[in-house]
Amino acid sequence: xxxxxxxxxxxxxxxxxxxxxxxxxxxxxxxxxxxxxxxxxxxxxxxxxxxxxxxxxxxxxxxxxxxxxxxxxxxxxxxxxxxxxxxxxxxxxxxxxxxxxxxxxxxxxxxxxxxxxxxxxxxxxxxxxxxxxxxxxxxxxxxxxxxxxxxxxxxxxxxxxxxxxxxxxxxxxxxxxxxxxxxxxxxxxxxxxxxxxx
Amino acid sequence: xxxxxxxxxxxxxxxxxxxxxxxxxxxxxxxxxxxxxxxxxxxxxxxxxxxxxxxxxxxxxxxxxxxxxxxxxxxxxxxxxxxxxxxxxxxxxxxxxxxxxxxxxxxxxxxxxxxxxxxxxxx
Numbered sequence: 197x198x199x200x201x202x203x204x205x206x207x208x209x210x211x212x213x214x215x216x217x218x219x220x221x222x223x224x225x226x227x228x229x230x231x232x233x234x235x236x237x238x239x240x241x242x243x244x245x246x247x248x249x250x251x252x253x254x255x256x257x258x259x260x261x262x263x264x265x266x267x268x269x270x271x272x273x274x275x276x277x278x279x280x281x282x283x284x285x286x287x288x289x290x291x292x293x294x295x296x297x298x299x300x301x302x303x304x305x306x307x308x309x310x311x312x313x314x315x316x317x318x319x320x321x322x323x324x325x326x327x328x329x330x331x332x333x334x335x336x337x338x339x340x341x342x343x344x345x346x347x348x349x350x351x352x353x354x355x356x357x358x359x360x361x362x363x364x365x366x367x368x369x370x371x372x373x374x375x376x377x378x379x380x381x382x383x384x385x386x387x388x389x390x391x392x393x394x
Numbered sequence: 395x396x397x398x399x400x401x402x403x404x405x406x407x408x409x410x411x412x413x414x415x416x417x418x419x420x421x422x423x424x425x426x427x428x429x430x431x432x433x434x435x436x437x438x439x440x441x442x443x444x445x446x447x448x449x450x451x452x453x454x455x456x457x458x459x460x461x462x463x464x465x466x467x468x469x470x471x472x473x474x475x476x477x478x479x480x481x482x483x484x485x486x487x488x489x490x491x492x493x494x495x496x497x498x499x500x501x502x503x504x505x506x507x508x509x510x511x512x513x514x515x516x517x
Contacts, residue, residue, distance in 0.1 A: 211463075212461070212462040212463035212465065213461060213462075213463070213465070218465070221465075221466070221469055221470075222469065224470075225469045225470055225472075225473050226473075228470070228473035228474060228476075228477065229473045229476055229477075232473060232474075232476050232477035232480060233480070235477070236477060236480035236481050236484070239481050239485070240480075240481060240484045240485050240488050240489055241488070241489075243485050243488075243489035243490075244485075244488050244489035244490070246433075264420070264424055267420050268417065268420060271413065271416045271417060271420065272413075274413075274416075274451065274455055275409065275410075275413040275455075277455075278409045278455050279406075279409070282403075282406060282409070285403065371457075374455075374456075375456050378451050378452075378455045378456045379456070381451060381455075382448045382451045382452060385444050385447045385448050385451065386441075386444045386448065388420075388423070388444075389423050389427065389440040389441070389443070389444055390440070390441075390444075393423065393424065393427035393440060394427060394436050394437050394440050
């Protein structure tokens with residue numbers, strides 16, 4: 197039995213990344229599977245129901261630009277998130293606070309538009325039970341929205357912490373939460389054309 | 395920076411270029427969806443643009459390009475394969491089975507109804 201350090205079976209694993217970041221990537225791998233189930237269901241059901249999917253929907257002419265704005269908002273929030281990570285690396289406490297707050301607020305704008313969009317559909321008598329498209333629509337965008345809401349809470353907590361303590365240069369916390377936030381953005385990049393445009 | 399790969403990060407300018415590209419591609423996504431390339435054509439182009447955008451987010455914003463080690467392949471490729479397998483394994487059965495499609499065909503256009511009738515006749 198080899199007990200060389202390179203065996204990597206016991207003791208301190210020689211990891212090319214920190215355990216915390218590794219754990220976040222592991223979580224994101226399960227998240228890929230989570231959304232693979234949702235988006236896979238959407239794609240398969242869509243292929244089987246051409247009469248229900250891909251048609252002009254009620255209020256489509258008014259509503260298509262709202263998710264487009266939401267796409268811009270979420271991409272901008274990803275950009276403010278990388279700026280927050282850069283601010284940590286530069287040791288700029290005020291920069292960290294500013295960009296974390298900006299990211300959380302952009303997330304709130306996304307959620308506000310989402311609520312308006314849902315309300316608009318409910319007002320027009322569109323519910324998850326309307327047809328199989330809207331079942332998929334509310335399921336995928338709703339669960340994505342919950343991910344955004346969770347992200348906002350965590351980022352806002354980070355903002356409070358940054359305000360109170362600042363962040364040391366070597367802190368990875370912001371970067372790791374950033375990975376989650378970018379992933380939520382990444383999912384929306386697929387959801388937007390798939391659910392609203394095509 | 396160059397002596398320690400773990401600490402290598404893209405520059406602020408790179409971040410901004412990615413941000414600007416993502417914005418541009420969002421506009422392209424909306425514009426292309428207005429051009430009729432056929433039902434399949436629009437979906438293929440839309441998903442291709444989305445994949446380019448998603449790759450930029452993953453590789454630059456999430457630093458995947460700069461991470462060292464094979465863990466990223468071991469961890470991230472299998473769930474992506476799962477995604478493809480779910481879609482490709484279930485589509486022929488769920489999507490093109492006449493028994494599933496027939497009740498909904500009543501709501502579709504005449505062309506689709508004709509297609510379903512053909513599928514039913516062939517069955």
